[in-house]
Amino acid sequence: MWQEMNKPKMATEKGASRVLMLLGQLERLNEEPKVSDTDATRQITGKILHIIQTQEKTRKEVMSKGSSGMDVILSTLENTGDLQTTLNVLSILNELLTVGGGRRTGVFVSKGGTAILLQLLVSSSKDPLNEELMLHIHTLLFKVGPKDDITSSSDRKFGVKARLNGALNVTVNQAKHNLQNHKLLLPCLQVLRVYSGNLVNAVSLGKSGALELMFEIIGPFSKKSTTLLKVALDTLAALLKSKMNARWAVDRGYIPTLLAIYQDWHRNDTRHRHMIIRKSILGCIKNLTNIKLGRKAFIDANGMRILYNTSTECLPVRTLDPLVNTSSLIMRKCFPKNRLPLPTIKSVYQYPLPRILAGGPVAQLYSLPPGVDDVVDESDENEATEVDTENDTENEDDETGHKTQNDDIETDINKLRPRQMQSRPFDELRVYERFCLEFTQYFKDNDFQSPGSVMPPSSFDPNRHHPLIIPTTQNRRPKNIQPPRSNDSPLELDSISISKTLEGKPNPDLACSLGQLVLDGDVSVNGESGDGPQEESGDQAVIEVPDTAALLPLHDPDLYLEMVKGTRSVPAYTEVAYPDYFGHVALNLREPILERAYGVQSRTKIFQDIERLIHPSDILDRVVYDLDNQSCPILDNGESLKFNSKFESGNLRKAIQIRKFEYDLILNSDINSNHYHQWFYFEVGNMRPGVRYRFNIINCEKSNSQFNYGMQVLMYSVQEAINGSPQWVRTGSDICYYKNHFSRSSIAAGGQKGKSYFSMTFTVTFQQKDDVCYFAYHYPYTYSTLKMHLQKLSGLCTSEIYYRQDELCETLGGNSCPLLTITAMPESSSNEHISQFRSRPVVFLSSRVHPGETNSSWVMKGSLEFLMSSSPQAQSLRESYIFKIIPMLNPDGVINGNHRCSLSGEDLNRQWQNPNAELHPTIYHAKSLLQYLRATGRTPLVFCDYHGHSRKKNVFMYGCSVKETVWQTNVNTSNCDLHEDLGYRTLPKLLSQMAPAFSLSSCSFVVERSKEATARVVVWREIGVQRSYTMESTLCGCDQGKYKGLQIGTRELEEMGAQFCVGLLRLRRFTTPLELHNHNSHLLDMENDLKDPRSIPNITSPTTYVLEEDEPAFLEEVDYSAESNDENDPDFEPDLQDNRVLPDPSSDSELSRQDSLT
Ligand SMILES: [Zn+2]
DSSP states (O other), X not given: OHHHHHHHHHHHOOTTHHHHHHHHHHHHHHHOGGGOOHHHHHHHHHHHHHHHHHOHHHHHHHHSTTOOHHHHHHHHHHHOOOXXXXXHHHHHHHHHHHSSHHHHHHHHHHTTHHHHHHHHHHHHTTSSOOHHHHHHHHHHHHHHSOOSOTTSOOOTTHHHHHHHTTHHHHHHHHHHTTTTOHHHHHHHHHHHHHHTTSHHHHHHHHHTTHHHHHHHHOOSOOSTTHHHHHHHHHHHHHHTTSHHHHHHHHHTTHHHHHHHHHHHHHHHOTTOTTHHHHHHHHHHHHHHTTSHHHHXXXXXXXXXXXXXXXXXXXXXXXXXXXXHHHHHHHHHHHSOOBOOSSSOSSOXXXXXXXXXXXXXXXXXXXXXXXTOOOSOOGGGGSOOOOOOSTTHHHHHHHHHHHHXXXXXXXXXXXXXXXXXXXOSOHHHHGGGGGGOGGGTOOOOGGGOOOOEEOSOOOOOOTTOOOEEEEOOHHHHHHHXXXXXXTTOOGGGOSSOEEEEEETTEEOTTEEEETTEEEEOSSOOOOSXXXXXXXXXXXXOEEEEOOOOTTTOXXXXXXXXXXXXXXXXXXXXXXXXXXHHHHOOOOOSSOOXXXXXXXXXXXXXXXXXXXXXXXXXXXXXXXXXXXXXXXXXXXXXXXXXOEEEOOBTTOBOOEEEEEETTEEEEEOOOOTTSSOOOOOOEEEEXXXXXXXXXXXXXXXXXXXXXXXGGTOOEEEEEHHHHHTTOOOEEEEOEEEEEEEEEEEOOTTTTTTOOSOEEEEEEEEEEOOSTTOEEEEESSOOOOXXXXXXXXXXXXXXXXXXXXXXXXXXXXOTTSOEEEEEEEEEOOSSSSHHHHHHHHTSOEEEEEEOSSTTOHHHHHHHHHHHHHHTSOSHHHHHHHHHOEEEEESOSOHHHHHTTOSSOOTTSSOGGGOSSSOOTTTSHHHHHHHHHHHHHHHTTOOOSEEEEEEEESSOOSEEEEOOOHHHHHHHHTOOOTTSOOOOOGGGGHHHHXXXXXXXXXXXXXXXXXXXXXGTTSHHHHIIIIIOOSEEEEEEEESSBBSSGGGBTBXXXXXXXXXXXHHHHXXXXXXXXXXXXXXXHHSOHHHHHHHHHHHOGGGSTTTTOTTTSSOOSSSOOOOOOOOGGGSOOOTTOTTOOOOOOOSSOOOOTTHHHHHHHHHHHO
């Protein structure tokens, strides 16, 4: 090979031929081992070395592509028995591999250099020590072995090769015997460091005494031999990744030793020149504390206090961040696991079910033997290896997530092929005819009115005006001077109270103190009804309820109270939250996604948490709110905040004052469940203005949250509302979401042991004195709000609109599930018009199956308002379709403050395959209605279920495509029939063109196994709706389009709902055969363009497929600190005064075409 490839080359390169000529001579000598001339070889290698040492370009010649110089050199090394020749060759290699980056090393490795070198090491270890030889070999080995630098093309199998060649012990022994000979010791240690990167090697090296060796080398602060020390520490850290080694080191008491060494360096390295050594010491401690024994030893050695104190001293120096971060990681890991301060993790409220399915979640929940402590289990005794990355909250879920994602794609072609399953017999379905009267109804000319609501109308008069009466703070003061009455109820504690009067007289229906709007129904929580706020009305100044009628046409406080009276909650709530009563006026402000503040997580918050352990006496641990112990006396020391969430959609179980201005909050589980909490909605009073309060929700379950990526909580100030700004605003600073030290029972973690909860922490400074404020996960939208909106919407009905409200069914909790039918009235009672009326395609929309996803209700509100509006587009839309809408699929969950489930303790969006009529009535009847529609030849054109997404930005859709699913599975597709209409792409594509919050690249059309019981997949597969979607709206904000960098608000959500309708209007043009026939052949082109898979970006990107429908294990890769919030974004129009979002002008032409068609 050498001759074939290089001879010609050598002949052509005259000037550079000397080194190549010498290599040629060397090669000939190698080929004739019998006449081996040691002197000649020695001489030639010596010459080559000299040339290479003195002329840089000759190295390039030897290593140039096509040159076989490396073969010759390695062959010489392998075959020579001469020490001097060996040394020469090793020197040549050292010169060659010093520069040239990974390529030269790659050539060396590919030619088998590593093994030759290792064999040389082992064979020469049998001879008396030759220091120079050992030095050369180890220096070279170190160059070849893998480094931390991932990009280098070093020998990835180095560790295995070293072990198989028996080199490990040779190097250990060399190091042992040369402890004082630093010149040789250093390369030996460097090679040991490389060896120990392999875990099996680490165990083997540990047995060979490598650990003792390292502990001999490392020591207290010294300015000498820092390089050596650093390598020894890094080697030690690598060795300690083996649990066996770690146990050995802990048993011998090395944790206190390492802590002492660390403190010594911390004290003496005053100018921070040796930060990396200090970090390496921490690296050893970090690995030792991966084992439970190590964590215990760390605590016993006072490690928490030592690292806390040193870190606190490091905090002001930014360059010492790595020390602070690693210390923080160790401390969090070693922080003793606590149990949640709860008697049980089961929901405070139980709801007796009509039946409990054996083996179901509720049966499991209540089958635990009495007395079993479900808050903790032996799981915290488990030696769980914590994920050890510096940012474990961000990374840990991704790895597990990726595995399950790939496993989750549906690969069964038979399951993928949409097929219409057997539905209920038509005789049974016939009862759903009553929800579809428009298909049978006859219209008489004199009775041309919309059917309106078939639900009992309210006798309520929305035009009456009701002043609220609020005593001023001054008026109230004298009362506070009086000795406190022993029977003061909590309701009396607020320093402002409001009473509502009707024409000067106390309203018998209502008594409210600020933050405590109490319905005087069957149950009165106010124990002193005769001494309640009503009596004080004489002292009270009159304040108007914020007049929001102009801004909020669908809101009416009094109507809201009427609606509340008919809402049935499990806890039998009698209070009304002010925000729901006053209403929410969308802000005209832009609310930017927060930039992630530097170090909030690792510095401030974590350290404050660690202080709980360091300074336990500073911790108040005072329970100030507790649903589990309602009789627990609420102490009023004037210092503590007051909490409450006993109102619709409220969810706060317990509040514990930790420090003067810090509270731990615990959320309640979904009813008949022991987990599923993320949603929160609660009220806070008795605050001091101008003080920073920290709130920690300590039992969050998801492993990451948009709270780490700029999302803020929502706050509603009652004072602000009264002063004319009734609105939810994004608020809170120092927000972060991280794994905490409260251990999670495996019972609630799907059997997984050793899991922890997560804390969501935020800091708020209240502006107003004597205020009552509300906090929520997202803009609340209660069931009573829905009923109010529907009532107001029905009032918008004109003679052109066909609007009917039916009761789809009653929920488990005894609430009505509304079903709306909206379309246009037929133009006349002529046969032609009635026929057109009845032949309109059906669009089926639903929302809010998940109670915590309130954003989906706001999107639905936007859709409903658009559908009921008087705009020509809305009329056109109504004339195009018959809309069947279930705006709230899970009223009970919404009412009772659940996050995910219904009263059955189950996720209703996992019940569509086989819904139980008793336990899942809304799903059962919604599906049956769809089956009825299909059976009568009215299979919907579009089905869309609105949801909210807690971990992704923007609005996007999930659909169902056989093709795209098959693509992802890499299944051989040649033998399966893959003719698929690409019409499912059209609507998302249209929405991406007109709805600013909508992002096409986030859409996915893959069918996942875990989603086979969701509405989207079942309606697609069983009902045969090709355009069956889940539409997900972010809880956070947008990272593209007009709203890029902004948090989403109700205005944007409602706009999305309206734009969805406009999208349907445009879709009509692609789905009407007549239109395609008679008009505009270019429309066909556009349709084709829309359907072209290539025009949909990122369809095959692995980050966009198979996302868990609601909360995928999604890793945000964007570093928000680097993302600009450009105030001068030309695309952004801050003037959003017009509440109704108008579609873009291009739709006008479409409108006229539409008109001409209908
Ligand atoms: Zn959802």
